[in-house]
Amino acid sequence: MTKATQTASFLGVIFTIYIIFLFKIIPLPEIVQEDILPVLPWWALVTFGAYSLGNIGYHVYIFGDCEDAYRELMTEIQIAKNDLRTKGITVD
Template sequence: MTRATEAYTFAAIAIASYIVLFLGLVPLPETVQDKIIPVLPWWALITFGCYCLGNIGNAMYTFRDCPEAYHELMGEISQAKSDLRSKGLQLN
């Protein structure tokens, strides 16, 4: 199974489960049926958003700097500038 197929399968199972719970086909206490089940999609959306923000924040925090690549790039820039100056181009 591909990742997309797994994701679609999980989504279909989750949606089917929610519909069964929302329509009351499974006997649940009245408090759960009236107060918790209707807000489950919002809870899932907020939880997913928090996960995404945390994942992005963690990726930014653990992003590795590459000082050798920086120095290599700066060397190439200075080499390009000197080459352009030798051809008569005015640079700032």
């Protein structure tokens, strides 16, 4: 079973349980049924968004320097500049 299939199965089960509670097939206490259940999808969306932004921010913060890639890029830039100079183009 792939990760996508596992995720789809999990979300399908969660969605089915939510629909069962939302349409009162299985009754819940009135406060939960009227006040909490209708806003649960929005809460989940906001929570997922906050987690995603936090995760992206954390990984940008710990982004490691790649010294080898830097040296390789600088070498390629120098080769390109030399090639352009041989063709008569002025390069800074």
